[in-house]
Amino acid sequence: MTSLLVLERPRSYGVDVVNQDGLWKKVIGDLFKDFLLFFAPDLHGEVDFFKTPDFLQQELFKELLDNKKGTNHADQIVKVHMKDGKEKWILVHIEVEGSADADFPKRMFRYFYRIFDKFEREIVAFAVMTGPGKIERPLGFTYSYFGTTLNYAYNVHKVSDYDAADLVQSNRLFSKVLLAAKYFHQTENKADQRYRFKQKLMREVLKLEGHSRESITAVFYFIDYLLRLPEEMTRQLTETMLAELREEREKMVQHDSDDLSSTLAEFMAIETQAALELGIEQGIEQGSENSKKDFALALLNENFEVDYIAKLTGLSVIEIEKLKKVI
Structure with missing residues (x-):
């Protein structure tokens, strides 16, 4: 160490x-x-x-x-x-x-x-x-x-x-950090090109094998913050990668919901909205204690963070932890 x-x-x-x-x-x-x-x-x-x-x-x-x-x-x-x-x-x-x-x-x-x-x-x-x-x-x-x-x-x-093609082929994790640094300069003031590079690089990182999820998450965050995109493009990128992000969510290290990178923040917003709409469809009324717990259970089943669920439902972290044990 x-x-x-x-x-x-x-x-x-x-x-x-x-x-x-x-x-x-x-x-x-x-x-x-x-x-x-x-x-x-x-x-x-x-x-x-x-x-x-x-x-x-x-x-x-x-x-x-x-x-x-x-x-x-x-x-x-x-x-x-x-x-x-x-x-x-x-x-x-x-x-x-x-x-x-x-x-x-x-x-x-x-x-x-x-x-x-x-x-x-x-x-x-x-x-x-x-x-x-x-x-x-x-x-x-x-x-x-x-x-x-x-x-x-x-x-x-x-x-x-460092040659970009060699970095793409490399299975060493830090090669993707260098690729992001290269793309940062190559795509300055070229949002469309940055969007394509960022999407491709994120997908490559999520598919890498032989590395811990903590390490994969760290590279993903570096790429997401370094290769910043306009808000509308961030939303588009997130929607395009919803399947990969949902698959990865259970494996990735959880981060404070107040300090998410742009793509993951947009992903959480989309997932939260979907959960809220699901709750409405099921007739959940937020004023009811039982309904709050039902809503919290639904969010727990979707692997949302306990602190984040507490903010949405008004329930205490302790209450949600008890519900988590039930699951």
């Missing part, structure tokens, strides 16, 4: 502007094992993922990045336990704009020496550039002054260097 520290708390996904740094932080946190398998399979093979995660407090690292400004990049520090019993520290830096500035190598070195100086741990550093453009300048940090020389190199991965 890994212990992961998010250096900046990710903001809610439910925002009008795509919060790329928050999305990348969360998807790496949710899929760190898959991240490592995709970018560093040799290192992945040496990590003992059976060890219990040890989540570190954010405040411990606050001073490490005290000069960081803006939201152009996202960072993770991960402590992993190796199969030989040793601990390693992994620094993951995501440059979400993809166009590394002149100070980028120096910033990567600064992260390294601050962590090393404070904690004296062996560190593996990754820089992932998510933008569409090519970066020609060297990304290692070099210092030389009157005989004092320093060369600092780190792992660099550019999303633009």
